[in-house]
Amino acid sequence: MRIAASELLDRLPKLKEAHALAMLRPWIDVGSVGTLIFSQLEGYLGTKELGSLARPGNFFDFTRYRPTSYFEEGYRRVSILNTTISYARQGKGQDFLFMDFLEPQALGEVYVDSVLQLLKRLEVKMYCLLGSMYDMVPHTRKILVSGGAIGEKAEQELEKAGIQPSDHEGPITIDFLITQQAPQLGIETLWFIVHLPQYVQLDEDYMGKVRLMEVLGSLYDLPKDEKNAAKAEQQLEEISTAVAERSELKDIVSQLEARYEAKAEQKGEEITRIPPEVEKFLRESGNRCNENGGM
Numbered sequence: 001m002r003i004a005a006s007e008l009l010d011r012l013p014k015l016k017e018a019h020a021l022a023m024l025r026p027w028i029d030v031g032s033v034g035t036l037i038f039s040q041l042e043g044y045l046g047t048k049e050l051g052s053l054a055r056p057g058n059f060f061d062f063t064r065y066r067p068t069s070y071f072e073e074g075y076r077r078v079s080i081l082n083t084t085i086s087y088a089r090q091g092k093g094q095d096f097l098f099m100d101f102l103e104p105q106a107l108g109e110v111y112v113d114s115v116l117q118l119l120k121r122l123e124v125k126m127y128c129l130l131g132s133m134y135d136m137v138p139h140t141r142k143i144l145v146s147g148g149a150i151g152e153k154a155e156q157e158l159e160k161a162g163i164q165p166s167d168h169e170g171p172i173t174i175d176f177l178i179t180q181q182a183p184q185l186g187i188e189t190l191w192f193i194v195h196l197p198q199y200v201q202l203d204e205d206y207m208g209k210v211r212l213m214e215v216l217g218s219l220y221d222l223p224k225d226e227k228n229a230a231k232a233e234q235q236l237e238e239i240s241t242a243v244a245e246r247s248e249l250k251d252i253v254s255q256l257e258a259r260y261e262a263k264a265e266q267k268g269e270e271i272t273r274i275p276p277e278v279e280k281f282l283r284e285s286g287n288r289c290n291e292n293g294g295m
Contacts, residue, residue, distance in 0.1 A: 003121050004114035005058065006085070008051030012122065013087055019126040019220075020097040020119060027103050027173050028131030031196055031205025033212055036228075037130060038098055040213075044223060045088035047098055056082045059104035059111050085118070093221060097124060101175060108174035115178050120185050126154065127182050128190040129175075130216075132208050135195035138256040139239050143211040144195040150179065151188025158190060161218045166193070192216075197256075199249060200239050206231040 001008045021041070023034030041047075053059065057080075065081040081102060088096045104111040119127060137144055146166035149158040158165070179189040192215050194208045210232045213225045243249050 004117040007054035015095040017094040022099040033132035033208040036209040047086040047088045050085045061105040134198045147192040154188035
């Protein structure tokens with residue numbers, strides 16, 4: 001069945017009070033936080049494939065998202081990256097849609113409209129975007145989560161999760177239009193973004209993953225992430241050890257801690273900006289850590 005730009009199952013599932021969870025690669029999936037969360041939840045809930053874009057080349061630049069070749073039963077195959085959509089039914093509570101998006105390089109508005117048509121057709125009640133980004137924050141404090149909500153119930157959920165509304169102004173992804181336009185179709189929206197230390201760039205950041213799972217766990221009946229919590233603790237210990245061995249980074253982390261505490265107090269005074277040379281140092285430190293496989 002074709003709905004806008006998506007090719008779906010011939011017979012659509014009947015979903016109950018469906019909530020759509022979305023992640024967007026690669027722009028707001030640093031540390032693979034969204035990827036890790038989807039992998040866990042899809043396994044736990046037993047998702048089933050629903051569909052993908054019929055013609056991904058209409059939206060994606062395949063010199064950025066390279067196709068890959070592989071052998072299967074002696075034959076060469078080609079795999080093309082695509083957005084994927086799956087669903088999971090639950091005995092109690094709402095059903096779920098999982099929307100694994102790639103950021104489009106072309107026809108962004110058409111891409112957004114296609115997603116909105118799909119959400120409407122499946123009678124989705126809530127759309128929630130999950131993500132992660134690098135920020136000038138210390139690894140020694142509780143990981144910040146920013147977010148937002150549109151709709152009465154969504155605003156209640158945001159408050160329930162203990163998340164302060166984001167005050168971000170600046171570049172965003174075109175996919176963010178989904179959160180802004182879905183309410184016009186009667187679909188409430190939420191978004192949660194974890195902020196990870198710029199100077200620590202891990203392929204799989206379990207600290208961010210566990211923190212975002214805490215937020216989701218406050219909204220939905222989901223299992224505790226004890227296994228990955230142990231991995232997060234190990235990562236934290238390794239980072240702290242590495243920072244202690246680098247005096248220049250240790251001093252900068254102290255500045256980030258002071259900035260974090262000032263922001264947490266919310267006294268209405270302007271938060272001290274990190275000097276440009278410090279930002280440059282943190283970015284370069286993160287790049288070196290990434291090249292070396294982490295700190």
